[in-house]
Amino acid sequence: MQYTTLGRTGLEVSVAGLGCGGHSRLGLGTGHDHAHAERIVDAALDLGINFIDTAHAYGTERVVGNALRGRRAQAIVSTKASPGWAEERIDAAGLRTSLEQSLRRLDTDYVDVFHLHGVMPDQYDYCLAELVPELLRQRDAGKVRFLGITERFVSDTRHAMLARALADDCFDVVMVGFNLLNPSARRTMFPATTAHAVGTLIMFAVRRALSSPTGIREVVDQLIAEGVIDAHAVDAADPLGFVAAHPEIASVIEAAYRFCRHEPGADVILTGTGSIKHLEENVRSILAPPLPTDVAAGLERLFGAVDSVSGN
Secondary structure, three states: OOEEEOHHHOOEEEOEEEEOOOOOHHHHHHOOOHHHHHHHHHHHHHOOOOEEEOOHHHOOHHHHHHHOOOOHHHOEEEEEEOOOOHHHOOOHHHHHHHHHHHHHHHOOOOEEEEEEEEEOHHHHHHHHHHHHHHHHHHHHOOOEEEEEEEEOOOOOOOOHHHHHHHHHOOOOEEEEEOEOOEOOHHHHOHHHHHHHOOEEEEEOOOOHHHHOHHHHHHHHHHHHHOOOOOHHHOOOOOOOHHHHOOOOOOOHHHHHHHHHHOOOOOOEEEEEOOOHHHHHHHHHHHOOOOOOHHHHHHHHHHHOOOOOOOOO
């Protein structure tokens, strides 16, 4: 495993992080039981992964807590609470209750990073005024070490919320969507996270569009229709064929992870999985060398200006 420093937190984190949400949710989303999910967490630790990201909404906090019994010191744990919407917004007391429940499920006295989860631009003012002060109180009480915030990349593909959060500079860690189909964080996010020494967790490195030839074609067709990609500059039938055919690249999935891993400003590349074998494959991809320069240049020509899709 390779390690890096997570911004101003000073935490030494594995460049591959175990994401416990997404479609698989450690296998719970595909019909497996808690024992199966706990074995995946154990395997991740054995591979040298020390960053584990979960959330109340994922339903995997208890799995992580059970798997970390006797190994808590090996792990840097990240979890989250959603601010909610309209009349269902949580207030400071509700956030405090959510944190306490997460701590019980995780069977720990503290979390290393506690995020406001999936915050949209129109939720941000409320979060800043109502919830951040409570997070600071919980940090002072020793229940949270560092403050984080995650964007809703599916809807906020241009990172409008995170731009505001980084300008306010009250979060130590951010979770940002970034992939080879939408590398806009390269221009709009990473210069700011680097300037403020904010740690970055990369989500959406691989989503449906990058794990399905049909998904890739659909995204490229959309981008051509929007005028973002020149139809004459891409093979619409096999847009990433030049990536998959390269002798130094095993697959598009591997290329997608390598693309994110070696981006300046990207700290932890999150990978979700429902099997140990798949986890091992993803870790090998994340630890592989940078993409060949000709492939990187080709991806930049095609997708460098894209900021309207998430790849989901």
